[in-house]
Amino acid sequence: MNLHQFLTVLRARFKVVVLVLLATVAAIVAASLVLPKRYTATAAVVLDVRSPDPVSGTILHAMVMPGYMATQRDIISSDRVAQTAVRLLKLDERPGTKQQWLESTQGKGSLMAWLAGGLQKKLDVKPSRESNVIDISYSAGDPAFAAAVANAFAQAYIDASIELRTEPARQYARWFGEQDKGLRENLEKAQARLSEHQQKYGIVASDERLDSEAAKLNDLSAQLTVVQGQAAESRGKLRSGSASSSLPEVVQNPLIHTLKADVARQEAKLQELAGNLGKNHPQYQRMESELASLKQRLDAETRLITSGFGTATAVSKDKEAELAAAMAAQKQKLLGMRQARDELATLQRDV
Numbered sequence: 565m566n567l568h569q570f571l572t573v574l575r576a577r578f579k580v581v582v583l584v585l586l587a588t589v590a591a592i593v594a595a596s597l598v599l600p601k602r603y604t605a606t607a608a609v610v611l612d613v614r615s616p617d618p619v620s621g622t623i624l625h626a627m628v629m630p631g632y633m634a635t636q637r638d639i640i641s642s643d644r645v646a647q648t649a650v651r652l653l654k655l656d657e658r659p660g661t662k663q664q665w666l667e668s669t670q671g672k673g674s675l676m677a678w679l680a681g682g683l684q685k686k687l688d689v690k691p692s693r694e695s696n697v698i699d700i701s702y703s704a705g706d707p708a709f710a711a712a713v714a715n716a717f718a719q720a721y722i723d724a725s726i727e728l729r730t731e732p733a734r735q736y737a738r739w740f741g742e743q744d745k746g747l748r749e750n751l752e753k754a755q756a757r758l759s760e761h762q763q764k765y766g767i768v769a770s771d772e773r774l775d776s777e778a779a780k781l782n783d784l785s786a787q788l789t790v791v792q793g794q795a796a797e798s799r800g801k802l803r804s805g806s807a808s809s810s811l812p813e814v815v816q817n818p819l820i821h822t823l824k825a826d827v828a829r830q831e832a833k834l835q836e837l838a839g840n841l842g843k844n845h846p847q848y849q850r851m852e853s854e855l856a857s858l859k860q861r862l863d864a865e866t867r868l869i870t871s872g873f874g875t876a877t878a879v880s881k882d883k884e885a886e887l888a889a890a891m892a893a894q895k896q897k898l899l900g901m902r903q904a905r906d907e908l909a910t911l912q913r914d915v
Contacts, residue, residue: 601705602703602704602705603703603704603705603706603707603710604701604702604703604710605702605704605707605710605711605713605714606699606700606701606714607699607700607701607711607714607715607717607718608697608698608699608700608857608861609640609700609718609721609722610696610697610819610823610861610865611632611633611636611696611697611698612817612818612819612865633691633696633698634691636691636698636721636725637689637690637691637698639721639724639725639728640689640698640700640717641684641687641689642724643677643680643681643684644724645717645720645721645724646680646681646684646687646717646720647676647677647679647680648724649680649683649713649719649720650676650679650683651676652716652719652720653712653713655679656675656676656679661675661679662675665678665679683702683713683717686702686703686704687700687701687713687717688700688701688702688703689701700714700717700718700721701714702714702717719864722864722868726868777894777898777901778898781891781895781898784887784890784891784894785891787887788884788887788888788891791883791887792884817865819865820862820865820866823858823861823862823865824862826858827855827858827859827862830851830854830855830858831855833851834848834851834852834855837851
């Protein structure tokens with residue numbers, strides 16, 4: 565078939581081609597009108613993998629980064645994070661929610677798990693291949709609800725990450741507490757046996773033993789002074805409030821520094837667009853939304869760092885109380901030993 569014959573055939577079937585094209589366009593338009601609109605909101609989470617872990621002090625190696633990113637993606641998609649997002653959104657408190665759950669499951673399972681499963685079906689978590697950013701996307705018919713769910717999953721992931729990092733420390737503290745309790749009980753039993761032995765054979769404290777106990781008291785006093793200073797420093801940082809962004813721990817953080825630079829660049833671009841395009845231009849509004857997102861991320865990372873001061877304050881307070889109680893007990897013990905020595909001296913003088 566030559567070109568002339570091909571054009572002749574095409575001309576003869578021109579109406580059919582036009583009708584097929586028009587039918588296809590009409591089907592697409594009808595589908596777009598009939599199908600409900602879907603909106604997708606995305607929340608980006610930046611993972612700080614360069615800074616050492618605050619609990620273990622380890623730094624991730626570049627070779628384990630793909631596995632680490634995949635793990636964080638699984639955490640975001642987990643039932644635990646999804647149920648936390650449900651609680652943040654208070655979906656279980658909405659009118660009619662419980663009735664929908666009963667109709668759907670006949671009361672089997674839990675309401676929170678059912679709501680979390682519904683959110684997970686429309687959730688899309690994509691780690692970046694070239695950066696430490698994870699995009700959390702959620703699709704819904706309501707754009708405001710889609711944005712709220714995406715932000716709730718981001719916040720739930722941050723909360724879960726903090727809990728996963730601090731849970732091993734709490735487990736170690738409980739284990740050491742149990743060990744300390746057992747050792748303390750053994751010590752008290754040993755001291756009781758020693759006291760009984762001393763009373764039985766009339767053995768009293770010597771000056772060397774008194775000096776040793778006095779040295780322990782001085783050591784406890786020095787430790788208490790150090791802990792009180794640390795507690796005062798932590799409380800000062802905790803009371804700084806709005807000035808938390810100027811704290812050394814915040815200023816020297818690489819991620820905070822990067823986010824501040826991004827905010828500054830975005831603000832400069834926004835001012836330039838305001839002069840060139842005006843504040844009602846879509847591009848200006850889009851960059852304004854990105855700037856707000858960057859500021860929110862900066863505030864969240866700042867709060868994450870400063871929240872550690874509250875923990876340090878609580879730990880220092882507990883340690884301070886423990887040392888104060890130990891000092892009081894040591895003072896009482898030392899006074900008792902001196903009284904016993906004085907009584908011995910009195911008895912010796914009476915002999």
